[in-house]
Structure formats: structure tokens, C-alpha cells
Amino acid sequence: MSPRRAAAVAEGRSLREHLVATAERLLATRGTAGLSVRTIAREAGVADGVLYNHFADKEELLAAALDAHVRTTQARLGTLPEPGSRTVEFNLRTHLAYGLTLHRAILPAFTGLVGQPAVLARFAELHDQKAWRASLRDYLAAERERGRLAPEAPIEAAVAMLVGLCHDTVLSGLLEARPPRTPPLEDVVAVVLRGLGPVA
Known part of the structure; x- marks a missing residue:
């Protein structure tokens, strides 16, 4: 389990919720231009492919x-x-x-x-x-x-x-x-x- 995932679970959030929250934060602060799966995954602290386990x-x-x-x-x-x-x-x-x-x-x-x-x-x-x-x-x-x-x-x-x-x-x-x-x-x-x- 990655440190980011551990933090998400410790806060009572699932990994899916952690990924949505990360994408929401990026969307709100940086907009959608260049908002790639890789960018979201890196910000969330997970491998790129993990997103496709949940979406x-x-x-x-x-x-x-x-x-x-x-x-x-x-x-x-x-x-x-x-x-x-x-x-x-x-x-x-x-x-x-x-x-x-x-x-x-x-x-x-x-x-x-x-x-x-x-x-x-x-x-x-x-x-x-x-x-x-x-x-x-x-x-x-x-x-x-x-x-x-x-x-x-x-x-x-x-x-x-x-x-x-x-x-x-x-x-x-x-x-x-x-x-x-x-x-x-x-x-x-x-x-x-x-x-x-x-x-x-």
C-alpha cells in the first residue's frame, strides 16, 4: 500500500474517493487543460494503471x-x-x-x-x-x-x-x-x- 493510499484509508476514504478528491483538487486549481491520467495518478501517489481499477x-x-x-x-x-x-x-x-x-x-x-x-x-x-x-x-x-x-x-x-x-x-x-x-x-x-x- 502506498503512503498516499494509507493516508486515504486512515482518513476513512476509499482509494476511489481519494482519486476523485485528487482530480477535483486539480480541476479546481489548475483547470482541465493537460489534466491527464498520469498527472492525476502522480498527484494521488499511485501508479497510472490503478485508476483503471476504479474507473x-x-x-x-x-x-x-x-x-x-x-x-x-x-x-x-x-x-x-x-x-x-x-x-x-x-x-x-x-x-x-x-x-x-x-x-x-x-x-x-x-x-x-x-x-x-x-x-x-x-x-x-x-x-x-x-x-x-x-x-x-x-x-x-x-x-x-x-x-x-x-x-x-x-x-x-x-x-x-x-x-x-x-x-x-x-x-x-x-x-x-x-x-x-x-x-x-x-x-x-x-x-x-x-x-x-x-x-x-
Whole structure:
């Protein structure tokens, strides 16, 4: 048993869990460029072939690491506000801040895997937690039911705007030398709730 494996077992983790944790750490800190089986194995302190005793292929390991990365990030971010609590404005700012932080943490890993659809497909099979987008939609729908939003409030359009801002902010930062400045969250929420209509 290698020292790394002994450490993993001593911590109550299986070798498979140790390999996923190692790949997750590499994915989070270095991205996916050049993230090979050999790199993961060396970082984990095992021989290259050991990975194939626990995973069918590299794609399965990377999907498990990506799933772990998203779950770890979501756990750090805590819970989102319940419908009916505080004000809708406050709760939407909280949702938006959560979404921005989540996307800043995980989008770099996803963009690095665009050329590896097999990894993304495996991730979709593994990741059964409710996505933030769905949580936001459910929150707005519940507030509409409670009468804290207009009965005809276009929930899907509001969700698309807020999620789109997160994508634009993070992807622009990855692709451009000078990404656009994120507008104040209170301004974004004001536009979502009150629109840009002309003054009567």
C-alpha cells in the first residue's frame, strides 16, 4: 500500500474517493487543460494503471471530479432564501450573488471540457442535485403564488436574464482581456422587478 493510499484509508476514504478528491483538487486549481491520467495518478501517489481499477476510463473519473467540485462549491455557498421571507428584492440579490459565485467557481472547469462531450454527458448522469437555475425559477414562481409578484410576472424571462448575467460576467472574464464590469446587483434586481419603461 502506498503512503498516499494509507493516508486515504486512515482518513476513512476509499482509494476511489481519494482519486476523485485528487482530480477535483486539480480541476479546481489548475483547470482541465493537460489534466491527464498520469498527472492525476502522480498527484494521488499511485501508479497510472490503478485508476483503471476504479474507473472505466478517464471520462468517468473527470465526471466524478466535476460532480464533486460542483457539490463542494454549492455546500460552501450555503442555503438560499425561502419564499415569503425578507423582501423579494433582498432575496433576488441573494440569489444573484449565489449564482455569480457559483458560476465563477465552476464555469472555468466546464469551458475546459467543451471539447470532451463524453465527460459532460457522464456528469449530467451523475449530478442529480437541483440546479441553481431551477431553484431560482421555483423561488420566483412561489413568490408569484404568494402575491408578492404580479400574477402575470414572466418568470422564465426573469430567470433567463439573471442566469444570462452570470454567464456573461464569467465567460467574458475568461475570454476577454478586459471583461465588462458587473453592474450593481441592486440595479439588476430593479430592472428585473420594475423594468425600463418610460416615466409616465
